[in-house]
Amino acid sequence: MNGIVKNSDLAPTSAASARAPLPAPSPPSRLGVLRGQARLVVLPVIAAALVITGWEAVVRIKQIPNTLLPAPSAVAIRLTETLPFLLGQAVPTTLETIASFLISMVLGISLAVLICKSRLMRDALYPNIVLFQLIPKIALAPLFIVWLGIGSTSRITFGVFISFFPVVVATLTGLTSVDRDLLRLCKAVGADESRIYAKVRFPAAVPHLFSGLKIAITFAMIGVIVGEFITAQAGLGYMILFAASQAEMTLIFASIVVLCVIGLVLYGIIVMAEALALKKYGA
Amino acid sequence: MLAQVETFKAITAARVRKVYETPSGPVEAVAEAGFEIARGDFVSILGPSGCGKSTLMLMIAGLESTTSGTITLDGLQVSGPQTDAGMMFQDPTLLPWRSVLDNVLFPIDMRGAVSSESRTRAESLLRMVDLWSFRDKRPRELSGGMRQRVALARALVNDPRILLMDEPFSALDAITRDEMGYALARIWDTTRKTAIFITHSIREAIFLSDRVLVMGRRPSTIIEDVRIPFERPRDPSIEADPRFNELYLHLKASIHRTTGAQ
Numbered sequence A: 001m002n003g004i005v006k007n008s009d010l011a012p013t014s015a016a017s018a019r020a021p022l023p024a025p026s027p028p029s030r031l032g033v034l035r036g037q038a039r040l041v042v043l044p045v046i047a048a049a050l051v052i053t054g055w056e057a058v059v060r061i062k063q064i065p066n067t068l069l070p071a072p073s074a075v076a077i078r079l080t081e082t083l084p085f086l087l088g089q090a091v092p093t094t095l096e097t098i099a100s101f102l103i104s105m106v107l108g109i110s111l112a113v114l115i116c117k118s119r120l121m122r123d124a125l126y127p128n129i130v131l132f133q134l135i136p137k138i139a140l141a142p143l144f145i146v147w148l149g150i151g152s153t154s155r156i157t158f159g160v161f162i163s164f165f166p167v168v169v170a171t172l173t174g175l176t177s178v179d180r181d182l183l184r185l186c187k188a189v190g191a192d193e194s195r196i197y198a199k200v201r202f203p204a205a206v207p208h209l210f211s212g213l214k215i216a217i218t219f220a221m222i223g224v225i226v227g228e229f230i231t232a233q234a235g236l237g238y239m240i241l242f243a244a245s246q247a248e249m250t251l252i253f254a255s256i257v258v259l260c261v262i263g264l265v266l267y268g269i270i271v272m273a274e275a276l277a278l279k280k281y282g283a
Numbered sequence B: 001m002l003a004q005v006e007t008f009k010a011i012t013a014a015r016v017r018k019v020y021e022t023p024s025g026p027v028e029a030v031a032e033a034g035f036e037i038a039r040g041d042f043v044s045i046l047g048p049s050g051c052g053k054s055t056l057m058l059m060i061a062g063l064e065s066t067t068s069g070t071i072t073l074d075g076l077q078v079s080g081p082q083t084d085a086g087m088m089f090q091d092p093t094l095l096p097w098r099s100v101l102d103n104v105l106f107p108i109d110m111r112g113a114v115s116s117e118s119r120t121r122a123e124s125l126l127r128m129v130d131l132w133s134f135r136d137k138r139p140r141e142l143s144g145g146m147r148q149r150v151a152l153a154r155a156l157v158n159d160p161r162i163l164l165m166d167e168p169f170s171a172l173d174a175i176t177r178d179e180m181g182y183a184l185a186r187i188w189d190t191t192r193k194t195a196i197f198i199t200h201s202i203r204e205a206i207f208l209s210d211r212v213l214v215m216g217r218r219p220s221t222i223i224e225d226v227r228i229p230f231e232r233p234r235d236p237s238i239e240a241d242p243r244f245n246e247l248y249l250h251l252k253a254s255i256h257r258t259t260g261a262q
């Protein structure tokens, strides 16, 4: 049958097309050639590059003044000129963010353990901690200055204030995620509480804990920057405020770029730690 | 050990009652349970869902208090967690971050008592449940039946006096479940530990047990106590025995009577 069907004879009703398989999935688009990991990295980069190019083009074509919206190229030039200075300003911001984060982590985990261990503590504290979250915490920043002065103590404390809660919730979720029968087994074999925490509850909480830590690090940075806005002493937050008062738009953007990079690096460190921990403690 | 101790029943329950206090009022989980289990007997408990079987087992293990009545193990009254009861649950409850061998060692590790002898014991148990070649694997790499075999080895690692199993095979598919039943019968034959086995499968109960107790619907008591006469070691072929079917129909009828009564 096939033999007598010439190419020119192919019609929708011909035997060849009747036997043809279902239409193949449409051929991959050009971008579809990228697969897997490469695609996950390359596509966002292309998208970001397009936005930046568009931004540059709009600023140039419309001749928007630098004091209103600087072109990315102008920001880049300013960034290279001022990089050593900006990095100097980044040091206190980074250190205070890390300090806030570490304190939040210790405080958050301790509170979670307290709440998990004691029924009394849970009933007394947990509703308050949750209610506490309904306060728009940024609005309280000036209070910290009044109480703790304009030094790094008040910025770090404020960073802790807004970043410890996610750690409490995530850790508590993890600590209480342990199967009831498994806890019964622990009791039945005569395990004491501290062993149950060390060998069962904490390992089970590890994946949850990291989801809390990832939120905490970004919140800690927000807290420190807001603190720098208010105390106006040093740091990238202060630089942004200062540059704004001088209408130095390129400097503002250069500072923001440095902030973004620091934020990414800190977040990346936690993601890497998480990957290591999940290798051991993941399901 | 004193000869007299041997005459004690391994497990006794006398007028045991359990009422859970819940926010929506008291729930009577067990109304009045009484039985005696001889040392080395394998006893199954059948009964409708929610009739208090798990509660009864937890009270025997000392993990739930009795509201009234007394339970004894080897003549001693149960008043707290019984560290020499090996336990199995419907879920294997293995620790995903531990290897199979370390999961078997878990009960000993939780008392900080891992030694080279306990390690040797865990290894021989893994051979017994046919998981020797999987000793370094993580639980996620095992099938459901294999995980329950790890849980069985873990339950035996302390060399407990009694074995308490709460529907250990209920989450398995029918074929794996049968295989697990045969494996448990074989392993139990080598240890002959006093065992309580909760199940919803009448056939499983008959095949494994020396005695089958039936609990009635809540508030519940023991309404039937049937002795299973088959010789040990048992072979799957006993299911073809007419007595097997007779026992099956008898137990089935008494369970239906309890469910129909409500």
Ligand SMILES: Nc1ncnc2c1ncn2[C@@H]1O[C@H](COP(=O)(O)OP(=O)(O)OP(=O)(O)O)[C@@H](O)[C@H]1O
Binding pocket: B020, B021, B022, B027, B028, B029, B047, B048, B049, B050, B051, B052, B053, B054, B055, B056, B218
């Ligand atoms: N911790 C608890 N608090 C309050 N009520 C409970 C508790 N545990 C069990 N109950 C109630 O006690 C009754 C008996 O429960 P139990 O789990 O012992 O039944 P079961 O026979 O094991 O049921 P199943 O066959 O479904 O496993 C049920 O009504 C249950 O709701």
Ligand SMILES: [Mg+2]
Binding pocket: B053, B054, B055, B166
């Ligand atoms: Mg149950």
